[in-house]
Amino acid sequence: MLFNSLExxxxxxxxxxxxxxxxxxxxxxLLLAASYLFYGAWDYRFLALLIGTTVVDYAVALAIDxxxxxxxxxxxxMFSIVANLGVLGIFKYFNFFADSLVDFAGLFxxxxxxxxxxxxxxxxxxxxxxxSMAYTIDVYRGHLKPCRRLPDFALYVTFFPxxxxxxxxxxxxxxxxVYARRIVTADKIGAGLSLIALGFFKKVxxxxxxxxxxNEIFAKQGGFTAEEVLAGVLCFAFQIYGDFSGYTDIAxxxxxxxxxxxxxxxxxxxxxxxxxxFWQRWHISLSSWxxxxxxxxLGGNRGGRLATYRNLMLTMLLGGLWxxxxxxxxxxxxxxxxxxxxxxFYEERAGARSTAARSxxxxxxxxxxxxxxxxxxxxxxxxTSGAQIVEMTLALGHFESLRYLARELVTLAxxxxxxxxxxxxxxxxxxxxxxxLRAPMAVQALTYAGFMLMxxxxxxxxxxxxxxxxx
Amino acid sequence: xxxxxxxxxxSEARGRTALAAIGWAVALVVAIDLLCRAFLPRGWLxxxxxxxxxxxxxxxxxxVQVVGDSVARSGVLVSGLTGGVVTGRNDAIPAGxxxxxxxxxARQFEAGHIPRALVIAHSPHTLGxxxxxxxxxxxxxxxxxxxxxxxxxxxxxxxxGVLTRFSYLLMHRDSFRDLVKRxxxxxxxxxxxxxxxxxxxxxxERFRRELAEGKFDTSQLDAPDTGAHRRPFDVKPMNDHYxxxxxxxxxxxxVQVFWxxxxxxxxxxxxxxxxNYEAQLVAYLSEFESRGxxxxxxxxxxxxxxxxxxxxxxxxxxxxxxxxxxLSALRGPVVEAAQGGPRAALAAATSASVDGDATAxxxxxxxxxxxxxxxxxxxxRPVTSSTVDRAxxxxxxxxxxxxxxSGKTVSVAVRAER
Numbered sequence: 001m002l003f004n005s006l007e008x009x010x011x012x013x014x015x016x017x018x019x020x021x022x023x024x025x026x027x028x029x030l031l032l033a034a035s036y037l038f039y040g041a042w043d044y045r046f047l048a049l050l051i052g053t054t055v056v057d058y059a060v061a062l063a064i065d066x067x068x069x070x071x072x073x074x075x076x077x078m079f080s081i082v083a084n085l086g087v088l089g090i091f092k093y094f095n096f097f098a099d100s101l102v103d104f105a106g107l108f109x110x111x112x113x114x115x116x117x118x119x120x121x122x123x124x125x126x127x128x129x130x131x132s133m134a135y136t137i138d139v140y141r142g143h144l145k146p147c148r149r150l151p152d153f154a155l156y157v158t159f160f161p162x163x164x165x166x167x168x169x170x171x172x173x174x175x176x177x178v179y180a181r182r183i184v185t186a187d188k189i190g191a192g193l194s195l196i197a198l199g200f201f202k203k204v205x206x207x208x209x210x211x212x213x214x215n216e217i218f219a220k221q222g223g224f225t226a227e228e229v230l231a232g233v234l235c236f237a238f239q240i241y242g243d244f245s246g247y248t249d250i251a252x253x254x255x256x257x258x259x260x261x262x263x264x265x266x267x268x269x270x271x272x273x274x275x276x277x278f279w280q281r282w283h284i285s286l287s288s289w290x291x292x293x294x295x296x297x298l299g300g301n302r303g304g305r306l307a308t309y310r311n312l313m314l315t316m317l318l319g320g321l322w323x324x325x326x327x328x329x330x331x332x333x334x335x336x337x338x339x340x341x342x343x344x345f346y347e348e349r350a351g352a353r354s355t356a357a358r359s360x361x362x363x364x365x366x367x368x369x370x371x372x373x374x375x376x377x378x379x380x381x382x383x384t385s386g387a388q389i390v391e392m393t394l395a396l397g398h399f400e401s402l403r404y405l406a407r408e409l410v411t412l413a414x415x416x417x418x419x420x421x422x423x424x425x426x427x428x429x430x431x432x433x434x435x436x437l438r439a440p441m442a443v444q445a446l447t448y449a450g451f452m453l454m455x456x457x458x459x460x461x462x463x464x465x466x467x468x469x470x471x
Numbered sequence: 472x473x474x475x476x477x478x479x480x481x482s483e484a485r486g487r488t489a490l491a492a493i494g495w496a497v498a499l500v501v502a503i504d505l506l507c508r509a510f511l512p513r514g515w516l517x518x519x520x521x522x523x524x525x526x527x528x529x530x531x532x533x534x535v536q537v538v539g540d541s542v543a544r545s546g547v548l549v550s551g552l553t554g555g556v557v558t559g560r561n562d563a564i565p566a567g568x569x570x571x572x573x574x575x576x577a578r579q580f581e582a583g584h585i586p587r588a589l590v591i592a593h594s595p596h597t598l599g600x601x602x603x604x605x606x607x608x609x610x611x612x613x614x615x616x617x618x619x620x621x622x623x624x625x626x627x628x629x630x631x632g633v634l635t636r637f638s639y640l641l642m643h644r645d646s647f648r649d650l651v652k653r654x655x656x657x658x659x660x661x662x663x664x665x666x667x668x669x670x671x672x673x674x675x676e677r678f679r680r681e682l683a684e685g686k687f688d689t690s691q692l693d694a695p696d697t698g699a700h701r702r703p704f705d706v707k708p709m710n711d712h713y714x715x716x717x718x719x720x721x722x723x724x725x726v727q728v729f730w731x732x733x734x735x736x737x738x739x740x741x742x743x744x745x746x747n748y749e750a751q752l753v754a755y756l757s758e759f760e761s762r763g764x765x766x767x768x769x770x771x772x773x774x775x776x777x778x779x780x781x782x783x784x785x786x787x788x789x790x791x792x793x794x795x796x797x798l799s800a801l802r803g804p805v806v807e808a809a810q811g812g813p814r815a816a817l818a819a820a821t822s823a824s825v826d827g828d829a830t831a832x833x834x835x836x837x838x839x840x841x842x843x844x845x846x847x848x849x850x851x852r853p854v855t856s857s858t859v860d861r862a863x864x865x866x867x868x869x870x871x872x873x874x875x876x877s878g879k880t881v882s883v884a885v886r887a888e889r
Binding site for chain 2: 005006007010185186187188189190191192193194197433436437438441442444445446447448449451452453456457458461
């Protein structure tokens, strides 16, 4: 069930209506049932996987809590990690690694018969396994007491607004909200609806209208010009941002209408000044997850410079692979790892000199340079093959006519300017929420009306799926 | 970070203002929608639907009635099927699938206006889609909506259709999109005074110059290829259901049904060849044919050259004339079925005329497309008066059939003609 479908609107209105008349425990039961219905609407067979993950991590956390022996606790935790990663390995990565092994053997003239599984990738599997795994690790680390009631824990894992594309919530943040009685105020409703309006604009108007240009350019097999590559990558940058942050906004908005507060997942990512800054602004719930549960577990920056670089590269490699079982995600992860390592190296060398960039012009230059690096990363991310990456990269040196690029940029600007403006205002003001909430009521009303009109007229209603559903 | 957290509560306090603002925004959008409804045109398609609906309900039926979508409306010259012997009328409605055609015929038959022969000329791509926004949004009566709801899949599409009934902006969003994206304000200045299709003779008169000059409207052939018409063959359950109901309705009233599949451009046929589209379409229709519920008029018109189309679907003058000629060669059973009733009643139709002029005007074109001495035999490929066409036709006639023609023969023949 997609957020950008009438089916979801009807589903949510019904859930909300029932929710508003129930007491706290029944509200939780309703949300759990609704979450399973929401997930089962995609493919009910994979509910078993979702329930299996839930039950395993629920039991593991209780078992860890009951034991004081560190070795036993560690072994139980390992069971959870192997179970979760096993699910991911089988359902997401098995065919990729099997195919890669066959290709690798072929390099040495060896013939290996491919063994591939004919399995569908369960939607949102990377999100809920990471969320569930984080819980057991937090219990193991003593950051959290285990959840005693299975339905409460099941709701934490399956809460439908964020089940299939995040934000990847932490148990320390979401579970207390499951336990406590939630109060839905007019403030929350207003702020929630504001986020939903913005999210729908980002997804249905901005992202889905840029998608055809992106698809057309990346469907080409060769013969690219620099203008096409630039147009394709620029449009994709805003498509994926609108698509994913739009989803997050709708998830956070609908959660607010239910009295929940989900973590922020995006903070003006294209205003990042450096690679480290970018990862504090883009898909924050994943990057902080990778930092807390992978980078730090690998040793973080505690083992000296080279070990830090290695840990950064490994973290980003796995972060890239988290997105999908394909080589371009590996390249994308390694690319961002290299950017982080390079920036860390530069920071260590430049030291005080880097403060010069605090000037207005220096800041703008930093943002522009980082945006350029980000764009190339999106090329790696979106490319359909290694050959296409090479072709597109080489094409960047061959400009033919700027007319095509200008036309595509006008389209891009037409759909993206409200989002860029709102991001800029939030970036400049350092607001915790969208800048729209700070505007006078008349301005807000005109903006929401503009969003609605654009949604009615320019919105694409084909029910385009969200890009991050496939991860 | 601290500043961000401390300001979260104050930010939340702004939610109340946002709520009021959203309320005002909704009111503003509703007001704009109502103003649009009051002052902007209703739209050519909606007016045309009303026009056809009124015509079929109030006028006697022709002997041969053509139904279908926009491809059928602009692409099928009825005179090619009637041969000037019986009355004919093209009642195809743009943006129409089989549900719309069924609703039209059901109302018409209920009014007692029964044709003798019904020619269904839906472009097969309409079988794979349902345009709920026009079907439920404008065409269906409220009393027909519940059944459409039951048949719809998913039901939310039908719900969207109901929403478009209430909103001018939703109903006309394609026109607004054209205005915003292409600056095309045609919708807002359209002239709806002439609703009926011009008689075939008048259309052929307009085509005459284009055919003579060999310059045809291919204006939208270069439009970005969305691949929309290259999708694999698909029949939505709703379209299948209503096609069966059309056939049942016809059977109930003793109407003989014929099926014409309008041609597609070569590039579309080639694009969807891997999905075995054409074979699946034939298999789908053969089920009805084997039960005697319809007769498929099969000719050499599965694929036409791209130059005979305005876009990926709609024929231009060259294509319309060629199709009319091809249909004229197959009209025997249609005319026979149409002559099965009292002639006087048939001739009484006001807007359905026996278009002898058009038949006469078509004849030279059709003759030029046949091999000398072939009588009413199948057409060879070309339709224009260009040198290449003439040479190609000559080569085909010499070779005996298009299939026997080699590429080398063609090129030799073309060079010789030049």
